[in-house]
Amino acid sequence: MSKFQVDEIVAALREVRHGWRHSQQRALTEGERQLPSREVVAGMVEALTGALFPMRLGPSDLRQESEDFYVAHTLDTVLHQLHTQAVLELRHERRHETVDPAQIEEEAARRVREFAARLPAVRTLLDTDVMAAYQGDPAARSVDEVLLCYPGVQAMIHHRIAHPLYELGLTLLARMVAERAHAQTGIDIHPGATIGPGFFMDHGTGIVIGETAVIGQRVRLYQQVTLGAKRFPTDADGNLQKGLPRHPVVEDDVVIYAGATILGRVTLGKGATIGGNVWITDDVPPGASITQASLQKAKGGRPGDC
Structure with a gap:
């Protein structure tokens, strides 16, 4: 018998989980993951940040001649991850409906393609935010200092990524991105x-x-x-x-x-x-x-x- 009665606690937690799932009209069988992963979302944001600013926020050993290769590889990886997470969000959102899984896959792919197409505009907006911080703060010595160090800029990188997700209807993923910035910087910007x-x-x-x-x-x-x-x-x-x-x-x-x-x-x-x-x-x-x-x-x- 466990010194800490772990088996009894596990059984009690199972009962609580099943009761909650029943009240929320969710399946009681243990199946695959039903919601996006905070860990995966955090990794995606880090990778996207590097792809947006490769020579300053990307890998420390990156060389300029490899910049496009790094950005292409990173985006390919992140967008596939985002597609998987988007499928999970859409499937969860429509869990009480009868929906063709292939339709959800294609809709998620369409939204991710639209998000990817907005990334150049996201980078352009962030450049204006970085310049505004540099010009607006007499303590700033360079735009690089602003990008690397300022929590307001870090929060805006997250927001500029989260807002297109929100507009594309991936509101849970958008909120997860936004709350990551909130936890790190103390700045709370709703992705909407x-x-x-x-x-x-x-x-x-x-x-x-x-x-x-x-x-x-x-x-x-x-x-x-x-x-x-x-x-x-x-x-x-x-x-x-x-x-x-x-x-x-x-x-x-x-x-x-x-x-x-x-x-x-x-x-x-x-x-x-x-x-x-x-x-x-x-x-x-x-x-x-x-x-x-x-x-x-x-x-x-x-x-x-x-």
Whole structure:
């Protein structure tokens, strides 16, 4: 008999698993894996990062004359892995339907082909993000330092990979990519958020950007900024309504300083400046400068009322 009663624990865990699967209308037989693998997704992101920036984020022994060979081999491997994971997601998504397995295989292949075709545009966007960080931070000594070291850029590499997956309907895989960046950097960007070129998060820790946020060009955010939802509408049965526009729209050239919280489907007009630690639930006109002091004056309040 085991010193730690492992057999009894295994049996109890089996009973709990089977009870949960029954409640979720899932098969009780132990079969093949039903969901994408976090381990495989992590490996794919690392490999894609190297393929996008081979001489800086690729293998340390890579030589420039072998660059195209490395990129081709890496992409071939990753796209086959992505196809397998996409099949798992689509199969799980339609587990209660009667679907031809060959149809799922082909649909997954089509989505992966579309994702692959977007990779040059992903690299182009990332170049604008890297340049925005270099130009926006006086402490940055080179674009290489920015790419290798800045958590905001690391988070954007993940987001620029995750967002096309989200748009192509591979939302679980997209979320897995995004949450990997969240765990590594403390920056939480939902893969559904639409972010224009030249986006820079200075320091970055604690930034939260919601699913339906829309961010224009050359926008700069500092740490602890939240672009969140103000309320969560429910249907007649009390269930949350999914997918409704509920996060801010940030127009071009807006700067949002540390600790600011912007909630709801409000618009921050082009060129606006949002000061630190303010709380905004209304539209901000283009070019406006919003600070704690200006909000207090507008509301006729006392210090601390904001």
